[in-house]
Amino acid sequence: MIAPRCLEMLEQLDLVDPLIQTGFVVRGQVHYNKDGERVEITRYATSNITDTFYDYLLHCRQKYTEEAIHERYRRVSGQSVYYGTKLLSYQISEEPDDYKVLSILETQDAKHVQIKSRYIIGADGARSTVREIAGIDFQGEKTNHHFIRIDGIIRMNMPEARSGVVGIESVSHGSVLWACLDHHRTRVGFAFPEKLWRQRGANLTQEDVVQEAKRAVQPFTLEFECVDWWTAYSVGQRLASSYRAHGRVLIAGDAAHTHSSAAAQGMNSGIHDAVNLSWKLAGLINGLFTQAVLDSYAVERRYIAAKINQLDSMVASLTAGQVPNQYRDDPTFDRSEALTDLYRHNQALYTGIGVSYPPDGCTIVDDPDRPKINVFPGERAPDVLVQRPGMRVPVRLYTLFRNVGKFTILLLCGNPTETAESLKAWSHYVGSPDSHTRYQADLFQHLSIVAMPNGIGSVTENLGIEDLGPAFYDVDGSAHSRYGVNHEDAAVFVLRPDGTLGCIGRLPDTNHISKYFARFLKAQKGPKAAVVSDDRISNQRGVGEVDMQASNGGIEAERS
Numbered sequence: 001m002i003a004p005r006c007l008e009m010l011e012q013l014d015l016v017d018p019l020i021q022t023g024f025v026v027r028g029q030v031h032y033n034k035d036g037e038r039v040e041i042t043r044y045a046t047s048n049i050t051d052t053f054y055d056y057l058l059h060c061r062q063k064y065t066e067e068a069i070h071e072r073y074r075r076v077s078g079q080s081v082y083y084g085t086k087l088l089s090y091q092i093s094e095e096p097d098d099y100k101v102l103s104i105l106e107t108q109d110a111k112h113v114q115i116k117s118r119y120i121i122g123a124d125g126a127r128s129t130v131r132e133i134a135g136i137d138f139q140g141e142k143t144n145h146h147f148i149r150i151d152g153i154i155r156m157n158m159p160e161a162r163s164g165v166v167g168i169e170s171v172s173h174g175s176v177l178w179a180c181l182d183h184h185r186t187r188v189g190f191a192f193p194e195k196l197w198r199q200r201g202a203n204l205t206q207e208d209v210v211q212e213a214k215r216a217v218q219p220f221t222l223e224f225e226c227v228d229w230w231t232a233y234s235v236g237q238r239l240a241s242s243y244r245a246h247g248r249v250l251i252a253g254d255a256a257h258t259h260s261s262a263a264a265q266g267m268n269s270g271i272h273d274a275v276n277l278s279w280k281l282a283g284l285i286n287g288l289f290t291q292a293v294l295d296s297y298a299v300e301r302r303y304i305a306a307k308i309n310q311l312d313s314m315v316a317s318l319t320a321g322q323v324p325n326q327y328r329d330d331p332t333f334d335r336s337e338a339l340t341d342l343y344r345h346n347q348a349l350y351t352g353i354g355v356s357y358p359p360d361g362c363t364i365v366d367d368p369d370r371p372k373i374n375v376f377p378g379e380r381a382p383d384v385l386v387q388r389p390g391m392r393v394p395v396r397l398y399t400l401f402r403n404v405g406k407f408t409i410l411l412l413c414g415n416p417t418e419t420a421e422s423l424k425a426w427s428h429y430v431g432s433p434d435s436h437t438r439y440q441a442d443l444f445q446h447l448s449i450v451a452m453p454n455g456i457g458s459v460t461e462n463l464g465i466e467d468l469g470p471a472f473y474d475v476d477g478s479a480h481s482r483y484g485v486n487h488e489d490a491a492v493f494v495l496r497p498d499g500t501l502g503c504i505g506r507l508p509d510t511n512h513i514s515k516y517f518a519r520f521l522k523a524q525k526g527p528k529a530a531v532v533s534d535d536r537i538s539n540q541r542g543v544g545e546v547d548m549q550a551s552n553g554g555i556e557a558e559r560s
Helices: 004-012 016-022 062-077 129-134 194-203 206-216 266-285 291-319 335-345 347-351 416-430 459-463 478-483 511-518 543-553
Strands: 024-026 030-032 057-059 086-092 101-106 112-117 120-122 138-156 165-169 175-180 186-191 222-240 249-251 385-387 394-396 407-412 444-450 471-473 491-495 501-506 556-559
Touching (some): 024 175, 086 129, 120 129, 138 194, 138 291, 175 291, 186 206, 222 291, 291 335, 335 347, 407 478, 491 511
Parallel strands (some): 120 249, 444 471
Antiparallel strands (some): 086 101, 101 112, 138 186, 165 175, 175 186
16 A cells, blocks of 8 residues: 555656556545444544545555556666565675775575675564574564454455455454455455464465455355455554664664554555655765764654554454453453544555654754744645646646755745735845855755736736746645735745655744754855756756766675
8 A cells, every 4th residue: 555645755856757657546435334234433544635636545556656666766766676686694894995885795596796886774674684694683563463454356245346445344353454455355354363373373374365355354255256456464562762773774674573464554664764864875975964864864764664564553453353451351342443433543544645854953943933834844745736837737846845954945935015025034034144045056946936827918027027937826825824824924944855854944034044054064165056947948957866876886896
């Protein structure tokens, strides 16, 4: 399952189109009780998704997601992925060489390759070799819960079997998940009874899994025309004690955190990790950021993983049909209601739309004098509708820029007839020695949104000043309203490359912008650079794309 926030992130990387052509779009859900009766329960993160234009979940199996990412990587970098290559060991040199990591790999043809690199990222799963060699503790424990997942083409007499997500309350197998997948496939997930696991767990066969699936969905009948894949696993929540070690070692995805698949957070949290880490590491490699920026990756993402694991402990127990310890003495406890409430209260986290990070004084700064508006530093910047000058067709803000390692300076101008002095103050700041535009690095893209009708005339003339970047009209005021800016006010929002709000300020005050970037930018200042348009228009490159160049230029390999 790909959650809405991850779909937004993938869109920013030009990855979403092949996935939405392949996957199964899910809105809403169906639920049946143990007697096969349809009941109204809003449980999964498929209902009432708000504040995003991706108001659905996309069910797309991992192999198709990997294919899309691999193809995009190949087209952008000209490189390929070396599948079947095993990391044997690595060590960190104390020499003054910038390529301090020496890794030894074993290829598919059993040859050994030595690679020198600046950093090593362990995205190598729950049994991570990178994490183990680094000596990073993987804290947590397993439970007695065991889950089954099985994919295939299915014949079923359950009504609405291809409606997307179906929940079935099983008498013997907990809460059964029924999920429609791509290419006419369906995934059935359920808890394997503990007694049966003790009897067969070590020798479990596909036939065993199919038979238990049939029992789990009773009173409905189920037949598999084919089985593509199945797995059985023990449920546990584990969290790495650190996401960075020895300065040069980083971990992400399942190497950094594991949990059950009950809430479908595995791949989604891994995508969040990758997007959060990539721009920070690329900027550091290119000498643009301080070490504190890379350190913030571990702080931010471990904070979210801990929240997911805490919730997953409850979700997994309830999904398995168990009563959590804190409710064992409560005679009014209802497992189904508890599971429903848990999903409902944490939907924003599960969809990713509500993922936010606390201020760190580095790339997320919450000034005590910040205007009291609808959004906060550390949150995802809302996607809103605007219009291009002369074109009375709405376009989404997120389609106007890509994630290529640049900060987006988003100026909400209000109505220029009422905010002229504030806009002049911004124009003066942009031309001053303190301006972020003086940094000699291609780190910024600028967008302005004007609260006025998209009628006749020039948008620059309507603004009264230039050098604000490409401008767009907010004809109904909805964009300003979502960001909490009145028409008689102007405000500036700094979006990090991952779409997280870094800082917010109300004009005419501009000091917060220059102070914000001075906290972590190492790039030198010089003559004023041009205020460029968004990357889709200017076609300029940012630090995120240099990351691939740096990795290509930084490899020294020798076969042994």
